[in-house]
Amino acid sequence: MVRGEKPRIAYWLDNSLYLNITNKCSNACWFCVRNFKQGVGGFNLKLEREPTAAEVKAELEAALALRRWGEVVFCGFGESTARLDVLLEVARWIRERCGGLVPIRVDTNGHGYVLNKGREVAEELRGAGVSSVSVSLNGHDEASYAENCRPEFSGGFAAVLEFVKKAKTAGLQVEVSAVRMPEVNMEKVRAVAESLDVPLRVRDYIPCFW
Ligand code: SF4
Numbered sequence: 001m002v003r004g005e006k007p008r009i010a011y012w013l014d015n016s017l018y019l020n021i022t023n024k025c026s027n028a029c030w031f032c033v034r035n036f037k038q039g040v041g042g043f044n045l046k047l048e049r050e051p052t053a054a055e056v057k058a059e060l061e062a063a064l065a066l067r068r069w070g071e072v073v074f075c076g077f078g079e080s081t082a083r084l085d086v087l088l089e090v091a092r093w094i095r096e097r098c099g100g101l102v103p104i105r106v107d108t109n110g111h112g113y114v115l116n117k118g119r120e121v122a123e124e125l126r127g128a129g130v131s132s133v134s135v136s137l138n139g140h141d142e143a144s145y146a147e148n149c150r151p152e153f154s155g156g157f158a159a160v161l162e163f164v165k166k167a168k169t170a171g172l173q174v175e176v177s178a179v180r181m182p183e184v185n186m187e188k189v190r191a192v193a194e195s196l197d198v199p200l201r202v203r204d205y206i207p208c209f210w
Helices: 053-064 080-097 121-127 142-149 156-169 186-196
Strands: 010-013 016-019 071-074 104-108 132-136 173-180 200-204
Touching: 010 053, 016 053, 053 080, 071 080, 080 104, 080 121, 121 156, 132 156, 142 156, 156 173, 156 186, 173 186, 186 200
Parallel strands: 016 071, 071 104, 104 132, 132 173, 173 200
Antiparallel strands: 010 016
């Protein structure tokens, strides 16, 4: 069931306010909740079109007025760095609107540098007020990553590792996340996370996201 008919940009779960700024993604993970559901938490996340930054801010403003949120997270039915300029503009707006008191996180597939060639993605995120990133890593090498995530370009696994390293260098808090399922060799993914010196968050395979 989804709450109402209207697709949502801003939605929430518990104490976190989420932003669904795009339905575009450079992966086509076989397990993606988008394949099976219209939304999460009772919210419809299937956008009819890609929203402008002004539209994101308008819906965000209304959600911010509801209560004091513990964090704002860019995470929805797509890859937020596919719309980097909208992400950055909205992050800067949140920082100003909330006086820097509400942490901003980006949940990402880690393809930011492939999707934004020539840009300093992690530095720009940090500069806009993003404090942490959670990077999805559902494979331990190119073959297993390609099988699970089916990226639209080759070298998807290497792209994720590059993103993690640059995010750390930029001073972002970084974790990688993986879904607990037979197709993911968690011990090998854990070894990759350890080699990158970042924590691994293991998520149960439930109809949720990242
Ligand atoms: S990276 Fe995330 S949004 Fe994209 S297909 Fe995979 S699970 Fe879905």
